[in-house]
Each structure stands twice: as C-alpha cells, then as structure tokens.
Amino acid sequence: MKAFNRRKLVTASAMLAVTALTITTVPAQAFSPKSEVGVSANEIKLGITIPMTGAASPGYNKVPAAMKAYFDYVNANGGVNGRKITLVVKDDQYVPTQAVAKTNELILKDRVFALVSPLGTANNKAVAASVNPAKRGVPVLFVNTGFSGFADVKKYPTTYSLLPSYVMEAKIMAEYIKDNFAGKTIGLVYQDDDFGSDALAGFKTAGVKFATTVGYASGSQSATTAAGWVTKLKAANCDVVILFGVSSATAAGLGTAAALKYAPQWILGSVGGDATTIKAAGVPAGVLYNAVGASFLPSTTDTADEYVSLFSGIYAKAVPGSAFDNNVLVGMNSAFVTVQALQAAGKNPTRKSLIAAINSKGSTFASAGLLPLNYSASSHVGYNGYWFGKYSPTGDLKPDGGKYTLYTTDSGSGAVVKSTYKRPAMPAKGLPN
Amino acid sequence: MRISHKSRLISLLGASALVAATLTIVPAQAAAVGPLCNGASPVQSCQGTTSDGAPYVMMVPANFNGMVALYSHGYRYNIDIPAGIPIVGGYKITNTPEPIPGGNPTVANYFLSQGIAVMGSGFARQGWNLDSAVSTNVELIETFKKKFTTTTKVVAWGSSLGGIITQTLAEKYPTLVDAVAPMCMADNVAAELTMAGDFLWGMKTFFDPTIKAGNYSAGALGNAEALGDIVKVLTVMGKLQAGVASGAWPDTSSPAGKALEKAGIPSRSAILLLGLMAGLPTQSAHFDSVSGPEGALKLSFPLAVSPALAVLENGANAAILAILATQDVELQAGGTVFDNSSTDYAARVADSSVIFNAALSGNTAITAMLGVLAASPRAKATASAKVASLAATTGKINVPTIMMTGVADPITPAGATQRIIDKYTEQYAAEKDAARKAANRSGSYRTPAKKLLAIWSVTPKSWTKFDAAGSPITTAPAAPGTNHCNFTTANLVTVAKLLVTAGSTGSLPINAATFSAVRKSGGLLIDPDFSAPLLKYYGN
Structure with a gap:
C-alpha cells in the first residue's frame, strides 16, 4: 500500500473514531480528487469558538449570528464557487480550557475546513498550545483579538490577525492623549494578562507616564474590585483614566465610578466600549457618554457608509429586532473578508491553498475597515490603525468632529502617523467577485 | 507509577476458569530455578526464578499456538510503608509475578482462549528497576523458549514503568520480540x-x-x-x-x-x-x-x-x-x-x-x-x-509497536509517549528517504511500513459534577483519560488483540477494522495529528 493511501485511511478513520460515525454514515459527497476536510461539492464548513453563554457572552454572542447573516446573504447569491458556507458555532464561555475542548470538537468531530474569528487572547493562545492548528494545517482566520503575537508568522503560521494590535492601539492612544490631554494626570486600569501587557508595551514605547496603574486579573472585575480601582485613581488625582479592558470591566469601572461620584475623562480601549455588554451588566449605557473610544471600522451610526448601510440591512432581515452594533459590524466584516479568502483559494479550495491565497492576495481584499489589511507571506497583520471619537448618550461611538481621522503605526517602535489610506469602493451589492 | 496488588491478582486468578494455578511467591535466589510446571489442563502454570532471583509465572494453555505474551508490571515502592501513612500506608515490598495487567481475568481469558501463553516476572528489585528488569525479561524469554520449544512468537507489553521496560526491551533486543505494546509508558528516569x-x-x-x-x-x-x-x-x-x-x-x-x-x-x-x-x-x-x-x-x-x-x-x-x-x-x-x-x-x-x-x-x-x-x-x-548511566529509551522503533496512554495521566504524562512518537517521526522520515534513494537505484519504490500506532485515552467533554450546594463531587470514578493507567478492561483487550495481530503478521493492523475496534473500546482516540506536550525536562 502506498503511503498516501495509508495516511488518508489513518486520518479518515481517526476522524470516525472521534465522531462515533461509521463509514457508511458519512454523507455521500461528490469529492473531487483534491477534496479537503470540510469542503464538499455543495458546502464549505467553518467553525467558531466564542462565548455564547456566561458572564462574558453579552455582545460577543451576537457575532456568530452576524457572520451567518452575511454568509447566508452570499449563499443566497450563489455561494462561493457554487458552495454554500455553513458556520458551526461552539460556546467556549470565554474559558480557555473550554476553547481547547470546543476547538477539538470543531476539528475532529465537525470536521470544519477552517476556524474563523475565534475570540479572546487567552483562548486563542490556549488553542494554539494545546490543539496546535498549525501542526494540523488548520487555518485560523481573522482571530477576534488584538494580541500582537498572533501576527507572528513563524509561531502561528496558519493564524491571521484582523484587528489592529493592542500595541498599535496603545501607541495611537498615546498620540491622541498628547494631542488632546497634554499636561493632564493620567491613570491606567488594565487587564493583567497578555491583552494588557500588549497595551503596556505600547504605552511604554510611546513614553506615556502614568500617575498610577491598576491591573486586574481577568475575570476578577466586579463592582467590589472596581471600588478599589477608584480609590487608587482618586488618590493619584487622575484627570484622565484609560481603561484598557473588556466591556465587563468597563461596566464595573465606569458604573462604580459614577456611583462614587468620580468623573475623570475616560478613555476606553477598543474592546471595552460595548454598550450591549455594559447594559447586560446592569449598568446604563449612559455611563459611556463623553468617554473617548477607538475603532478601525466606520461608526455603526454612519448610515452613509456603504458597508454600514448594506450590513445593517442584511442583519435587520436576518435577525429582526436585534440592534446593529459594533459586535455585529465586526462579525459581518470578518465574514466578508472570509468570503474573499475562500474565493481566492480556488475552485477546489484546500487548507494550503487558502493560506497561500491570503498570503498572496489578502492585502487586496475589500473590507469595511478604514485602514488597509497587511497580509503577505511574511506578515499576518490585519488592520494597522484607529480613529478616535466619543460615545453618545446611547453608547454609540462617533468620530470627533464627525470626521474619521485615522492614525497608523506598527507593533514595534515605528512612529504613529496619520493614515492616507483611501478605502476602495465596496464590491457591487457587497458580493466580492 | 502503577502499583500492582498481590491480593487482587490472586483473587482474580482464582476466579478465572482458565487459570487454575495458585501463585506462590518464590523467594529471591542466586541461581535460576525452574520453570516448574504443574501440568494442569486446560492451563498449566509454571513458576521459577531467573538467575537474578526474580520470581516469574508462566501460564500455558493446552492448545498453545506458539505465541507468548510477556507482561511487565509497573513501579512498586522499594520500602515498606507503615500503616499510619496516608493513602499508601500498609504497603509491603512485593515481588509477586504479574503475568497480566492487574491480574485481569478477562484479559487473561482473551490470551489463553486463543492458545497464547502469558508470563510475567515480579523482578529482582523494586523501585526504579529498568536495567535489571530488562535483563530479567531477556532471560525469561529464553527460559520460556527453552521450556516450550514450539514457541514461534513473543509479544511484550507493560504498564507505566513496565511500559518503558517493554520499549527498552524492543530497542535493545529487537530479535527477541515480534511486537510490543508499552502502555502509559514512563519517560526516562x-x-x-x-x-x-x-x-x-x-x-x-x-x-x-x-x-x-x-x-x-x-x-x-x-x-x-x-x-x-x-x-x-x-x-x-x-x-x-x-x-x-x-x-x-x-x-x-x-x-x-x-x-x-x-x-x-x-x-x-x-x-x-x-x-x-x-x-x-x-x-x-x-x-x-x-x-x-x-x-x-x-x-x-x-x-x-x-x-x-x-x-x-x-x-x-x-x-x-x-x-x-x-x-x-x-x-x-x-x-x-x-x-x-x-x-x-x-x-x-x-x-x-x-x-x-x-x-x-x-x-x-x-x-x-x-x-x-x-x-x-x-x-x-x-x-x-x-543517573545518566542508567538504562534509557532512545525512541527507536524496531518492531511493530502499539502505545496507549491517557492524555491527562499525572504520573507518566502523555508527553512520554509523545517523545517516542516524535523520535519515530524522524526515524520514519529517514526510512522513507532511504527507500527513495534505493528506488533511484532499483527503479522500484516501496513505502516503508509504519511501525508505530499511538492510541490516546481521551477525556470526555466535561466530567466535574456538583452537589446541590454547588460543591464539586470527588467520589465518582475517575474520568477516562485521567489518573494513572486508567484503562478499562475493554481498552486492555483491544490493545492485546492489536498486539497479537501485529506479533502474528509482523506488521501493524492499520485498517478500518482496527479503528472500529478502537472506537468501540470506548474513550480511545487514534489521531496522528494529536500532540501532547513533552515533559519539562526536554525544555518545553
């Protein structure tokens, strides 16, 4: 027996062992000679791990529905080379060990072609270490985290970032502070893990001096712990406080500060200003009012933006009654980029051809992002910049002066400069060719 | 590492219709004795000691088909432990032979009913005994062949420390064994x-x-x-x-x-x-x-x-x-x-x-x-x-080898098995390279046969249970994939069958029937892409 055949047999049988299927129960599929796991004549199967239940789920749990809404829109318009995209959703509850278990299920039981938009720094690092998608050759598309490490092609050869890194965000935020809050006393509350350490690295590179820094362990954020933050921030006489954490930390921090009549100028990291999460925590979205925030996508209230206009329409039909917020926009934009990657992978896509396609063509993919994608064989960096704005009383982030002023930088020591990038026009009907 | 319990072994053997022998611990001696066989039918029991004083037992069915399965037991403490010590109190050093894992009667029945003999030593010393145990096993194999001259095949298996004993035996004496199955194998000392x-x-x-x-x-x-x-x-x-x-x-x-x-x-x-x-x-x-x-x-x-x-x-x-x-x-x-x-x-x-x-x-x-x-x-x-001079495995695979280990084994972590897999990956690549070079000369390429099959005992999706007050319950049986050498009888029989097939044919049974059998065994996974972290000693 030739090695190739034996290998295929081993692999196929291993999958069966896990899925408790018998060979005869595998649906008959018109496999081409180059058929790939998760790809049939009619379907491309993708998988996502994300918190759908539990304390961390509000807001994030809208992402899969948003992605499905766009995939269904593409499917209704012919799919990708005639194949419909399906998305298998697994709830990891924002627990790294759950992310490992669920990702194993996606790969071994559901036999997905690729992972797409899995969320969380710790979760993705846990999956990389324990499931090892790179060794398996499984693409991990557009991880939903800004941890700079995932752009390391050597360490994570099958993983692609989409969000700008937290290092970039901190550097650009430092520039914003210099421009708008020079001479003020600055405080920092940050998540005391790789998410926060990325930010600390960025602030250090930018030379920001903090009057006090307060780290909190992931998962420990609560009104009780936030009261401790406020005490320290007050003691340091902070005029401006950066809260670089998840939205549940924002809810705890801003909600508690409001209750304690502490009202500095808040600057929120891009992942910490989600009104949906804040409301789910029992804190009025109004606590966000006038806080500074950042984004790389257009404002969700910017209905003049062609992507916002199209995506909000698609989403309203797919998920009636659900608010079109930044979680939805992020999810639909990820799906939009994913579709282009699948198209670029060829008529009979393989995991290898998908990776090759992103490396060679990813920087030309259209997207809602107001900054360019930076993919190449040596770079898995997604977007590379931000604009700043302030939150409305309803928790919507709007650009300062009604105009996007975009800054760009890298995750190293590169300077922060204004971006001159002009986003290309959206493909007709939002359907990439 | 896995501790064998004499009392359990004896009770199980007594319960087995096929195993009529009653074991007697043979005192350590300076010269080889036996084997002394009782001639019973359908299974005769033989016992003796190797020249290092290690007691052994052989069980040979009347319809002996020429194959014998040598089992190596796991680590036994090398000191007596007073009764007052928690968990392990009352342990006494024992060299009772263990010809089948834990004296499991179903496993014994499988071998013996197939006409396959089983044997095992209690070894000359307890504690970390890799060097002496391998020597004992070499002598035991020769002793068996001399006594039962129709012997044609020898397969070896073992658990924990017995796993590395088995692997080392196959590395150092590949002509003595036809197939091996190291289970929940210990890493090097x-x-x-x-x-x-x-x-x-x-x-x-x-x-x-x-x-x-x-x-x-x-x-x-x-x-x-x-x-x-x-x-x-x-x-x-x-x-x-x-x-x-x-x-x-x-x-x-x-x-x-x-x-x-x-x-x-x-x-x-x-x-x-x-x-x-x-x-x-x-x-x-x-x-x-x-x-x-x-x-x-x-x-x-x-x-x-x-x-x-x-x-x-x-x-x-x-x-x-x-x-x-x-x-x-x-x-x-x-x-x-x-x-x-x-x-x-x-x-x-x-x-x-x-x-x-x-x-x-x-x-x-x-x-x-x-x-x-x-x-x-x-x-x-x-x-x-x-320590460096003590016996150690190199990871060289000489004969068809089946490995089974728990992914969350706390005593002999899955990384010990992974190290062997990684070494064999290199070995197999070299064998393919050599085959290609040979093909360039002969014009005929033949893919080298794979000689290693790794089976992982995997954990369920979740298993922690809580009582009404929300406290975790710790009295339930250990979940599959956890604890040390936590295999079911079905798991052991599955490996035994694969071992016998590999020993008989000289090649691993990599086919749909094997994967079906492994799947039906429960809690087992064959995934060539699964990778366990190596032990920290190796720098990861």
Whole structure:
C-alpha cells in the first residue's frame, strides 16, 4: 500500500473514531480528487469558538449570528464557487480550557475546513498550545483579538490577525492623549494578562507616564474590585483614566465610578466600549457618554457608509429586532473578508491553498475597515490603525468632529502617523467577485 | 507509577476458569530455578526464578499456538510503608509475578482462549528497576523458549514503568520480540525525576521549608525522612484544599510564601503555578477545568479555581511516588539526583501562564511568584553522571509497536509517549528517504511500513459534577483519560488483540477494522495529528 493511501485511511478513520460515525454514515459527497476536510461539492464548513453563554457572552454572542447573516446573504447569491458556507458555532464561555475542548470538537468531530474569528487572547493562545492548528494545517482566520503575537508568522503560521494590535492601539492612544490631554494626570486600569501587557508595551514605547496603574486579573472585575480601582485613581488625582479592558470591566469601572461620584475623562480601549455588554451588566449605557473610544471600522451610526448601510440591512432581515452594533459590524466584516479568502483559494479550495491565497492576495481584499489589511507571506497583520471619537448618550461611538481621522503605526517602535489610506469602493451589492 | 496488588491478582486468578494455578511467591535466589510446571489442563502454570532471583509465572494453555505474551508490571515502592501513612500506608515490598495487567481475568481469558501463553516476572528489585528488569525479561524469554520449544512468537507489553521496560526491551533486543505494546509508558528516569523534583522543590519553597524533597539519608533514617516528607506534603495539600476558596496559605509556608499571601496572591494560584512548571496536567479525575456549578460561580470556578484543584488532585497521587522514587534512585546513584540549578521556571510557564492567567491571578502575581522561585536556593545534583548511566529509551522503533496512554495521566504524562512518537517521526522520515534513494537505484519504490500506532485515552467533554450546594463531587470514578493507567478492561483487550495481530503478521493492523475496534473500546482516540506536550525536562 502506498503511503498516501495509508495516511488518508489513518486520518479518515481517526476522524470516525472521534465522531462515533461509521463509514457508511458519512454523507455521500461528490469529492473531487483534491477534496479537503470540510469542503464538499455543495458546502464549505467553518467553525467558531466564542462565548455564547456566561458572564462574558453579552455582545460577543451576537457575532456568530452576524457572520451567518452575511454568509447566508452570499449563499443566497450563489455561494462561493457554487458552495454554500455553513458556520458551526461552539460556546467556549470565554474559558480557555473550554476553547481547547470546543476547538477539538470543531476539528475532529465537525470536521470544519477552517476556524474563523475565534475570540479572546487567552483562548486563542490556549488553542494554539494545546490543539496546535498549525501542526494540523488548520487555518485560523481573522482571530477576534488584538494580541500582537498572533501576527507572528513563524509561531502561528496558519493564524491571521484582523484587528489592529493592542500595541498599535496603545501607541495611537498615546498620540491622541498628547494631542488632546497634554499636561493632564493620567491613570491606567488594565487587564493583567497578555491583552494588557500588549497595551503596556505600547504605552511604554510611546513614553506615556502614568500617575498610577491598576491591573486586574481577568475575570476578577466586579463592582467590589472596581471600588478599589477608584480609590487608587482618586488618590493619584487622575484627570484622565484609560481603561484598557473588556466591556465587563468597563461596566464595573465606569458604573462604580459614577456611583462614587468620580468623573475623570475616560478613555476606553477598543474592546471595552460595548454598550450591549455594559447594559447586560446592569449598568446604563449612559455611563459611556463623553468617554473617548477607538475603532478601525466606520461608526455603526454612519448610515452613509456603504458597508454600514448594506450590513445593517442584511442583519435587520436576518435577525429582526436585534440592534446593529459594533459586535455585529465586526462579525459581518470578518465574514466578508472570509468570503474573499475562500474565493481566492480556488475552485477546489484546500487548507494550503487558502493560506497561500491570503498570503498572496489578502492585502487586496475589500473590507469595511478604514485602514488597509497587511497580509503577505511574511506578515499576518490585519488592520494597522484607529480613529478616535466619543460615545453618545446611547453608547454609540462617533468620530470627533464627525470626521474619521485615522492614525497608523506598527507593533514595534515605528512612529504613529496619520493614515492616507483611501478605502476602495465596496464590491457591487457587497458580493466580492 | 502503577502499583500492582498481590491480593487482587490472586483473587482474580482464582476466579478465572482458565487459570487454575495458585501463585506462590518464590523467594529471591542466586541461581535460576525452574520453570516448574504443574501440568494442569486446560492451563498449566509454571513458576521459577531467573538467575537474578526474580520470581516469574508462566501460564500455558493446552492448545498453545506458539505465541507468548510477556507482561511487565509497573513501579512498586522499594520500602515498606507503615500503616499510619496516608493513602499508601500498609504497603509491603512485593515481588509477586504479574503475568497480566492487574491480574485481569478477562484479559487473561482473551490470551489463553486463543492458545497464547502469558508470563510475567515480579523482578529482582523494586523501585526504579529498568536495567535489571530488562535483563530479567531477556532471560525469561529464553527460559520460556527453552521450556516450550514450539514457541514461534513473543509479544511484550507493560504498564507505566513496565511500559518503558517493554520499549527498552524492543530497542535493545529487537530479535527477541515480534511486537510490543508499552502502555502509559514512563519517560526516562531523568525526565520523570525532574517532574517530581520540580513539584517537590516548589512545595518546599512556597509551603513548607522543612520538606526535604531529596538528599535523603541512607538506610532507615532515609526511609523515615522520605515517609516524613510524604506526611508533610499531603498535610500541606490538605491545607491548600481547605484554603482554595479563601486563598489562605498553609501556616507552614515559607517567609517568601507568606509575603506572597500578604500581597494578596491566593494559595490556589501558587499551587497551580507549581503544577504548570512541573508539567502536571490541569485536568484530573474529578476536575475538568471547564465546568462550573450553576449560579454565580458558573464561569469563575473553571476559570479561577478548577485548574488548581486538578493540580492538587493530581499532585497528591504524584507526590508520593515522586518522593519514594527520588529516594530510591538516590540510593542507586549514590547521591542527589534532582538538579534545578539552571532551570528557568519563567520560560517553563511562558505559554501556560497565558492560558491560566486568571487562575494564576494575573501577570503581576505570576511575576511575583516566579520572582520567589528565581531567588530561592536551587538544588544541584551530585550523582547526575550515575543517573545518566542508567538504562534509557532512545525512541527507536524496531518492531511493530502499539502505545496507549491517557492524555491527562499525572504520573507518566502523555508527553512520554509523545517523545517516542516524535523520535519515530524522524526515524520514519529517514526510512522513507532511504527507500527513495534505493528506488533511484532499483527503479522500484516501496513505502516503508509504519511501525508505530499511538492510541490516546481521551477525556470526555466535561466530567466535574456538583452537589446541590454547588460543591464539586470527588467520589465518582475517575474520568477516562485521567489518573494513572486508567484503562478499562475493554481498552486492555483491544490493545492485546492489536498486539497479537501485529506479533502474528509482523506488521501493524492499520485498517478500518482496527479503528472500529478502537472506537468501540470506548474513550480511545487514534489521531496522528494529536500532540501532547513533552515533559519539562526536554525544555518545553
């Protein structure tokens, strides 16, 4: 027996062992000679791990529905080379060990072609270490985290970032502070893990001096712990406080500060200003009012933006009654980029051809992002910049002066400069060719 | 490592219709004796001792078909343990032969009903006995062949320390065995002692500076020191368990440990860090690190508490062996064997500290704990050269080999099996390369046959159960994939069948029937892409 055949047999049988299927129960599929796991004549199967239940789920749990809404829109318009995209959703509850278990299920039981938009720094690092998608050759598309490490092609050869890194965000935020809050006393509350350490690295590179820094362990954020933050921030006489954490930390921090009549100028990291999460925590979205925030996508209230206009329409039909917020926009934009990657992978896509396609063509993919994608064989960096704005009383982030002023930088020591990038026009009907 | 129990073996053999023999422990002798066979039918029992004094048992069915299966048992402590010692109290050194795993009658029935003989030794010495056990097995195989001259095939298998004995036998004496099955295989002694030593040193450094954690005296005093360490370590673990919710540190903690407590770092984070740096699994018999009780702790329990409880549960099992194995190898080596003089514990936990960041209480806490470890006095081995001279596996696969191990085994981590897989991957690539070069000359390419099949005993999706009050239940049977050599009878029979087929045919049965059998066995996985972390000794 030739090695190739034996290998295929081993692999196929291993999958069966896990899925408790018998060979005869595998649906008959018109496999081409180059058929790939998760790809049939009619379907491309993708998988996502994300918190759908539990304390961390509000807001994030809208992402899969948003992605499905766009995939269904593409499917209704012919799919990708005639194949419909399906998305298998697994709830990891924002627990790294759950992310490992669920990702194993996606790969071994559901036999997905690729992972797409899995969320969380710790979760993705846990999956990389324990499931090892790179060794398996499984693409991990557009991880939903800004941890700079995932752009390391050597360490994570099958993983692609989409969000700008937290290092970039901190550097650009430092520039914003210099421009708008020079001479003020600055405080920092940050998540005391790789998410926060990325930010600390960025602030250090930018030379920001903090009057006090307060780290909190992931998962420990609560009104009780936030009261401790406020005490320290007050003691340091902070005029401006950066809260670089998840939205549940924002809810705890801003909600508690409001209750304690502490009202500095808040600057929120891009992942910490989600009104949906804040409301789910029992804190009025109004606590966000006038806080500074950042984004790389257009404002969700910017209905003049062609992507916002199209995506909000698609989403309203797919998920009636659900608010079109930044979680939805992020999810639909990820799906939009994913579709282009699948198209670029060829008529009979393989995991290898998908990776090759992103490396060679990813920087030309259209997207809602107001900054360019930076993919190449040596770079898995997604977007590379931000604009700043302030939150409305309803928790919507709007650009300062009604105009996007975009800054760009890298995750190293590169300077922060204004971006001159002009986003290309959206493909007709939002359907990439 | 796996402990064999004489009483269980005897009772099971008595229950087996096919096994009529009653075992008698044969005293250690200086010259080979036997085999003395009772001539019973349908299964005759033979016993004797090899020239090193190791007692053995052979069970040979009347319809003997020429194949014999040699089983090597796991680690047995090399000192008697007084009844008052927790968990292992009352143990007496035993060299009772173990021809089948744990005396399992179903496994015995499988072999014997096929006309296959089984045999096993109790070995000449207990403790870490790789060198002597391999020599014993070589002699036992020759003895069997001489007695039963129609022997045509020899297959060997073993558990835990018996796993590495089996692998080493196949590496050093490939002509003596036709196929092997090392199960829940131990790693080489240096790697195992590093895992043990790192954990004990950490316990000493954080929680009780009076723990010796090695450098035991010779003789009775050394035994007392080791047993004293067991009591101290288990006492500390009891206090850590009691303080899991509050974060309180044991009252015996070191000044540095107390300073960490004062800084607000819970003791559960410290014990988790020790588990991670030693390489203990973060899933255990009753803690899956993914489940939480309904209510407020649904998320925070798996995120912040469960991994520490898993390390505690695994650590309690591992620490006893760690202490007694360290003492045993120190005696053999004539000096101390644990060396962390240049260990970078921060590098050890670089990845895992991200995954378990919340349970470790964040980067600041991690940095503080690692700072204590970095500043604490290190151990320098005085007998490294002697340890290095002890037998060790190279990972060379000479004969068809089936491996089975639990993915969360706390005593012989899955990484021990992974190391063999990795070595064989290199070996197979070289064999293919050689075949290609040969094909260039002959014009005919033949893919080399694969000689290694790895079977993983995997954990369920989740298994932690909670009572009505939300407290975890720890009385249920250990989940598959956890605990040491935690295989079902069906698992063992599955491996036995594969072993017999491989031994008969000279090649691994890699086909649909095999995968179907493995699947039906329950809790087992064949996944060529699965990769377990190597033991920390190897620098990951």
